[in-house]
Amino acid sequence: xxxxxxxxxxTNLRRLRTALGLTQVEAAKASGLSRAAYRNLEAGKSEPRxxxxxNLAKALDVGVPDLLVQAVIPENxxxxxxxxxxxxxxxxxxxxxxxxxxxxxxEILGERHxxxxxxxxxxxxxGQSRGEAAARKARKLLGLDDKEPVRDxxxxxxxxxxxxxxxxxxxxxxxxxxxxxxxxxxxxxVNTWERISVERWIFTAAHELGHILLHxxxxxxxxxxxxxxxxxxxxxxxxxxxxxSDSFAKEWKETYGAPFVERVLKLKRMFRVSYKTIxxxxxxxxxxxxxxxxxxxxHLRYGRRLDNHREPYPMTEDAFKSGFPAAMRSEEPDxxxxxxxxxxxxxxxxxxxxxEEKISLARGAEILGLPLRKMRELTKTWIDVWPKKKSK
Numbered sequence: 001x002x003x004x005x006x007x008x009x010x011t012n013l014r015r016l017r018t019a020l021g022l023t024q025v026e027a028a029k030a031s032g033l034s035r036a037a038y039r040n041l042e043a044g045k046s047e048p049r050x051x052x053x054x055n056l057a058k059a060l061d062v063g064v065p066d067l068l069v070q071a072v073i074p075e076n077x078x079x080x081x082x083x084x085x086x087x088x089x090x091x092x093x094x095x096x097x098x099x100x101x102x103x104x105x106x107e108i109l110g111e112r113h114x115x116x117x118x119x120x121x122x123x124x125x126x127g128q129s130r131g132e133a134a135a136r137k138a139r140k141l142l143g144l145d146d147k148e149p150v151r152d153x154x155x156x157x158x159x160x161x162x163x164x165x166x167x168x169x170x171x172x173x174x175x176x177x178x179x180x181x182x183x184x185x186x187x188x189x190v191n192t193w194e195r196i197s198v199e200r201w202i203f204t205a206a207h208e209l210g211h212i213l214l215h216x217x218x219x220x221x222x223x224x225x226x227x228x229x230x231x232x233x234x235x236x237x238x239x240x241x242x243x244x245s246d247s248f249a250k251e252w253k254e255t256y257g258a259p260f261v262e263r264v265l266k267l268k269r270m271f272r273v274s275y276k277t278i279x280x281x282x283x284x285x286x287x288x289x290x291x292x293x294x295x296x297x298x299h300l301r302y303g304r305r306l307d308n309h310r311e312p313y314p315m316t317e318d319a320f321k322s323g324f325p326a327a328m329r330s331e332e333p334d335x336x337x338x339x340x341x342x343x344x345x346x347x348x349x350x351x352x353x354x355x356e357e358k359i360s361l362a363r364g365a366e367i368l369g370l371p372l373r374k375m376r377e378l379t380k381t382w383i384d385v386w387p388k389k390k391s392k
Contacts, residue, residue: 001047008070010044015071016060017042019090030059065366072096074184076219078211079177080226087171091189092221095177098165098346099184101367105349108358113161115186117141119216131236134213138241147247149271153205154343162212163187164205164343168194172328175200178208180219186212190341197329198336199274203238205341210237243271243281252282261297265334272340274332298333306331351382 001009017027028038032055040046041056048056057064071093079092106112117138124133139146142160150156154164162185169191179185188208190201211218211234218230251270255263264282268275279290299305329335350367353359359367365375 003044005068006044006047009048009067010042011071012067012069013042013056013060015090015093016062016066018086020060027059031055063366069097072100072184073221074099074179075221076180076185077177077221078180078208078215078219078223079221080224081173085171085174087169087174088224091167091169091174091177094167095165095179095187095189096184098167098367098369099163099179099187102163102165102187102346102349103183105346105353105359105367108353109349109356111349113159115161117160117213120213129233129236130214131210131233131238132240134210134233135237135240136244138209138213138237139244144244146244147250148244149247150202150206150242151272152342153202153242153272154341154345157188157205157209158343158345161186162209164345165189166192166201166341166343168192170195172196175327176204176208178211178219180212180216188212190343192338192341195329196327197274197332198338198340199268199272199277199332200327201341202272202336203242203274203277206238206241207234210234210241213237239273239277239280239284242273243267243277245285247271248281249285259297259301261294261301264294269334269336272336302333306333354379 013027017024022030024038024042025035028035031038031052033041033052037046041048041052053064053067057067060067073092073096077092077095079088081088085091103112120130120134120137122133124130128136142156144150144156157164163179165187167189170193171191172193172195174191175196176188176190178189179187188205190204190208192201211230214233214237215230218227248267248271251267252263255266258266264275264278267278271278275294279294282288282290295306347368350359350364354361354364361375361379362372365372368375368378370378
């Protein structure tokens, strides 16, 4: 191995080990190596045997090629967090790899979509925030009327030229990130860890689209701290994008006679958002602080408190606006299922490329991050049940 290859291996070992939460001692033991031998590999000081590479790959739950390929890190990326995130390097690498493969598929099949939207810099109309005005404009450009819920946010964004990537990252501090432009973007990356609510997945996709449209100059991979103003604007964008004002007002009025909690939960299911998003929109429309009212009535109606916490004190308006979407599944009453958030364009492109013999089955497995055995199982489920046109 050349020196540069040893450094790539060292970087990948450190990144993958950290992602699994292993110490060097634990990684060494799982690979059948001494601590010193493993430490030298992670420092780029020694060259491994083929058998050692296989053992390392097995211990870190990846293929041998994953240890030797240099990571693709998106340049024009917006990835911020209120807390320092140890998984940052791994997340950027995983997202970069997937988006690079995604772009290759588009090129191979001649299916590169043009981005249907443009960054928004204009001053909003009087009485509207930047987030609300941008959401109204985006909905109009995407062909959504003022009363239409977003029933499939992944399909809507992918049809508009935005790549949607689902990553399963065991972290309650990372919800998503976005890439603003070509060659890897525009793209939104959503953490679909099972403990995060599906409502949060949907909201995150819309939130990151808000960043792409509102904050084009904030896309620098070395910036890590959140900007509260930008977060509030992206939250406002997502809430108005997913819950348009006219439809919200109409549906809310139609539930007039139902208990308050049931009204909130019905609209939450209808618009596929968190109950907190509905409460936020009610706050925006009425100026009323309904957060403690909902929690009290929910407790009285169902005999339990949300997330097993004590009754919350009223939140300040700024705190409410910057952090209102529910995060963990346990916090979301009557929650949605995984089938409500499906990013399937990449799978469709892989199937088409395999069937047209433009990529191998092994390459398809690599792009989708599946073992070859699982890829073979997937191909057996590929049936076309759409009825063919009858000949006259």
